[in-house]
Amino acid sequence: DAGITQSPRHKVTETGTPVTLRCHQTENHRYMYWYRQDPGHGLRLIHYSYGVKDTDKGEVSDGYSVSRSKTEDFLLTLESATSSQTSVYFCAISESGQGAEAFFGQGTRLTVV
Amino acid sequence: GIQVEQSPPDLILQEGANSTLRCNFSDSVNNLQWFHQNPWGQLINLFYIPSGTKQNGRLSATTVATERYSLLYISSSQTTDSGVYFCAAGESPETSGSRLTFGEGTQLTVNP
Numbered sequence: 001d002a003g004i005t006q007s008p009r010h011k012v013t014e015t016g017t018p019v020t021l022r023c024h025q026t027e028n029h030r031y032m033y034w035y036r037q038d039p040g041h042g043l044r045l046i047h048y049s050y051g052v053k054d055t056d057k058g059e060v061s062d063g064y065s066v067s068r069s070k071t072e073d074f075l076l077t078l079e080s081a082t083s084s085q086t087s088v089y090f091c092a093i094s095e096s097g098q099g100a101e102a103f104f105g106q107g108t109r110l111t112v113v
Numbered sequence: 114g115i116q117v118e119q120s121p122p123d124l125i126l127q128e129g130a131n132s133t134l135r136c137n138f139s140d141s142v143n144n145l146q147w148f149h150q151n152p153w154g155q156l157i158n159l160f161y162i163p164s165g166t167k168q169n170g171r172l173s174a175t176t177v178a179t180e181r182y183s184l185l186y187i188s189s190s191q192t193t194d195s196g197v198y199f200c201a202a203g204e205s206p207e208t209s210g211s212r213l214t215f216g217e218g219t220q221l222t223v224n225p
Contacts, residue, residue: 031211042117042199042215058212059114088154094211101146101161102201102211107154 003027004105006091012111019078021108023091025071032074033058033092033102034066043090049074081112115140117202119216126190126223134185134219136200144203144211145176147185150218151196159185159198190223197221 003026013019023032031050035043035058045058047066055066063085065077078085091105116139126132138145147159160167160174162183167174171190176183187194197220201213 033212035215040217042201042217043213044215045212048212059214090156092211092213100144100211101158102144102213103158104148104156107156109154 004091004093004103006089006105006108008108009106010109012113013081015082015112016080019081019110021076021089021091021110023074023076023105025074025093027093027095027103028071029093029095030071031094031096031100032068033094034064034074034076035090035092035104036060036087037090037107038087046076046089078110081110083112086110086112115142115202115204115214117200117214117216119198119200119219121219122217123220124222126221128190128192128223128225130190130223131186131188132190132221134187134198134200134221136183136185136202136216138181138183138200138202138214140181140204141178142202142204144201144213145178145183146201146213147174147183148199148201149194149196150199156199187221190221192223192225195221195223 033048034046049055049068094100094102149157164178197218201215203213
């Protein structure tokens with residue numbers, strides 16, 4: 001299994017509070033990604049990183065920010081959580097560009113009440 | 114961006130049956146992956162197959178890139194094959210890595 005650890009695995013938070021999810025990898029891969037999965041849907045890309053301090057937006061980035069200060073850590077922050085951000089969040093990594101295989105963490109279930 | 118469509122959306126089989134899942138994508142890609150999401154929500158990599166054919170035990174996959182589709186074959190299905198099967202595709206230039214667009218999945222139920 002790819003060495004990807006997401007924390008926390010489960011979180012319940014109140015509307016309007018800030019939340020940070022962490023993804024930690026031990027593979028030294030250059031690329032890291034955050035996706036969300038909602039019932040009845042596949043995964044959708046939120047943000048991704050192509051190196052330390054290099055990040056960009058994905059398909060559903062509104063309301064989210066990210067940071068990557070070290071190769072191994074990629075943080076996803078919800079500045080002010082809303083109920084529409086209740087979802088399962090997956091982190092993924094890949095070694096290189098040009099379509100390298102991506103591997104996923106076990107997911108974080110976030111509930112905003 | 115790339116559009117990914119999977120069919121059928123739902124599939125119910127008896128144990129031992131064979132099945133074929135289809136994935137159509139709208140543009141040329143250099144990354145095509147199949148995943149199995151188990152009942153615990155974990156995404157398991159099945160195949161990385163931007164083109165060609167691969168086999169792994171009872172599972173095999175074929176991608177015809179020029180015609181923009183991929184097929185996942187499951188033979189002699191078992192109850193443990195139940196779950197959601199996702200196809201994901203990406204065009205993935207060097208600057209952005211393996212950004213994947215997922216289909217909505219095929220929910221497979223294998224009954225004993």
